[in-house]
Amino acid sequence: MENISDEYILDWETNTFLQAEELQPSYLDEAIPTHNDSSSQDGTQSSLMANKSIVSERNRRKKLNERLYALRSVAPNITKMHKESIVKDAIDYIQKLHEEERKIQAEISDLESAGSSSKSTISEFDHEETFSSNPKRVTSESFYDSGGSRSSPIEVLEFRVSSMGEKTVVVSLTCSKRSNTMVKLCEMFESLNLEIISENITAFSDRVLKTVFVQADEKEKDLLKIKIETAIAALNAP
Amino acid sequence: MENISDEYILDWETNTFLQAEELQPSYLDEAIPTHNDSSSQDGTQSSLMANKSIVSERNRRKKLNERLYALRSVAPNITKMHKESIVKDAIDYIQKLHEEERKIQAEISDLESAGSSSKSTISEFDHEETFSSNPKRVTSESFYDSGGSRSSPIEVLEFRVSSMGEKTVVVSLTCSKRSNTMVKLCEMFESLNLEIISENITAFSDRVLKTVFVQADEKEKDLLKIKIETAIAALNAP
DNA sequence: AACAACACGTGACTC
DNA sequence: TGAGTCACGTGTTGT
Numbered sequence: 001m002e003n004i005s006d007e008y009i010l011d012w013e014t015n016t017f018l019q020a021e022e023l024q025p026s027y028l029d030e031a032i033p034t035h036n037d038s039s040s041q042d043g044t045q046s047s048l049m050a051n052k053s054i055v056s057e058r059n060r061r062k063k064l065n066e067r068l069y070a071l072r073s074v075a076p077n078i079t080k081m082h083k084e085s086i087v088k089d090a091i092d093y094i095q096k097l098h099e100e101e102r103k104i105q106a107e108i109s110d111l112e113s114a115g116s117s118s119k120s121t122i123s124e125f126d127h128e129e130t131f132s133s134n135p136k137r138v139t140s141e142s143f144y145d146s147g148g149s150r151s152s153p154i155e156v157l158e159f160r161v162s163s164m165g166e167k168t169v170v171v172s173l174t175c176s177k178r179s180n181t182m183v184k185l186c187e188m189f190e191s192l193n194l195e196i197i198s199e200n201i202t203a204f205s206d207r208v209l210k211t212v213f214v215q216a217d218e219k220e221k222d223l224l225k226i227k228i229e230t231a232i233a234a235l236n237a238p
Numbered sequence: 239m240e241n242i243s244d245e246y247i248l249d250w251e252t253n254t255f256l257q258a259e260e261l262q263p264s265y266l267d268e269a270i271p272t273h274n275d276s277s278s279q280d281g282t283q284s285s286l287m288a289n290k291s292i293v294s295e296r297n298r299r300k301k302l303n304e305r306l307y308a309l310r311s312v313a314p315n316i317t318k319m320h321k322e323s324i325v326k327d328a329i330d331y332i333q334k335l336h337e338e339e340r341k342i343q344a345e346i347s348d349l350e351s352a353g354s355s356s357k358s359t360i361s362e363f364d365h366e367e368t369f370s371s372n373p374k375r376v377t378s379e380s381f382y383d384s385g386g387s388r389s390s391p392i393e394v395l396e397f398r399v400s401s402m403g404e405k406t407v408v409v410s411l412t413c414s415k416r417s418n419t420m421v422k423l424c425e426m427f428e429s430l431n432l433e434i435i436s437e438n439i440t441a442f443s444d445r446v447l448k449t450v451f452v453q454a455d456e457k458e459k460d461l462l463k464i465k466i467e468t469a470i471a472a473l474n475a476p
Numbered sequence: 477a478a479c480a481a482c483a484c485g486t487g488a489c490t491c
Numbered sequence: 492t493g494a495g496t497c498a499c500g501t502g503t504t505g506t
Contacts, residue, residue, distance in 0.1 A: 067325040082497095091309050
């Protein structure tokens, strides 16, 4: 009458799983209800083939559940025990870790940018370990710690404001590529509330280049330049 | 008219003429076979209550699967598409991040606390709450963590992921230009932790076009696509 | 063919 | 009593 025999069941709720587990489930007890009637005619497929897939499927499910439980055990985010929540929490947790990672990386790259800003084009192309596998961190040669370290500043390499025709001013700005440079530049320009005709930002190698076409006449050119300069400065120094 | 709440995956599932494969099983079957139709008096259970639980359960499954996909989208560990592998990879990835975290933290605290007596018995093996509260040296600013900033959603007008050579995948994405679109797009791509070779974003008229060259082989193409899709969806719907 | 992965509908169960 | 979640056995589908 009962066929539930497996022991692991129900403890997703209330938990405190007392797990019982063994691999290689070659044969578990339990008569799989392929219709009773032992040793009836044509026992060939009806029994063997049928319940082999049953036990196979059973194992698949069990394994996935174990994995899910293991997933929850590495994510200290615990809320609910429902499968869906487990995955959700894991996602949130990973994203949190990502953000942490980014912050720390920004800090490090900020720390090691203590040297002068040489304008040598580096052109180093090997992207072997951009992230993730080994955060390396060069040998500590920079002991200029002290002070506060905030998210990496914007290092301007080139900055030009020129006129184009009567009513258009072109702003072009080259920075070194740090962790949040693109985002910051976008935010910065957005905060200036300019009449932007078209803007473009591209990142390659270790550079970020931003070009903005602004609707403004020649008179406002210098003003615009100062505006942007101060915005960048304000962004770098709190 | 609005279908934002659910089903967001299907919207941009249609195009991509090149890519022919990937099963992606059929859609809803529609017409739940509630067996016999009229005749039998008592319409009480047969129809309403019976298939309400069916459709409910159907939704549960669907939701969980979406979550699993989303989980895979944040873990760049990608191997297989099978559910079990997804969870497994996620676990491995979290553990890797944990280890990295610990290493870096050790380095930092080693580097900057040269001398003072520290109670550094913090986290030898304290799985549980390693940094839910997270002491760490919080970077002073960058305080746009969550909440707020509820601005217009990202409206995708075109989205394409194509391969270019062996090891490069090109992502191109066109959106309508809203208040924060550029910033959000930049943030979104940054949060994915891709190996970006070069990226470009340009705004003109009422469009924003972003192009990203990612280091990835052909296999990861579809995965990458889903990753971005889910990131956008997650960005639009809280 | 036999296998692995999946979605489905359904009974059992808890809150 | 009704809305949630779960495990189960089964049918289908790519490899």
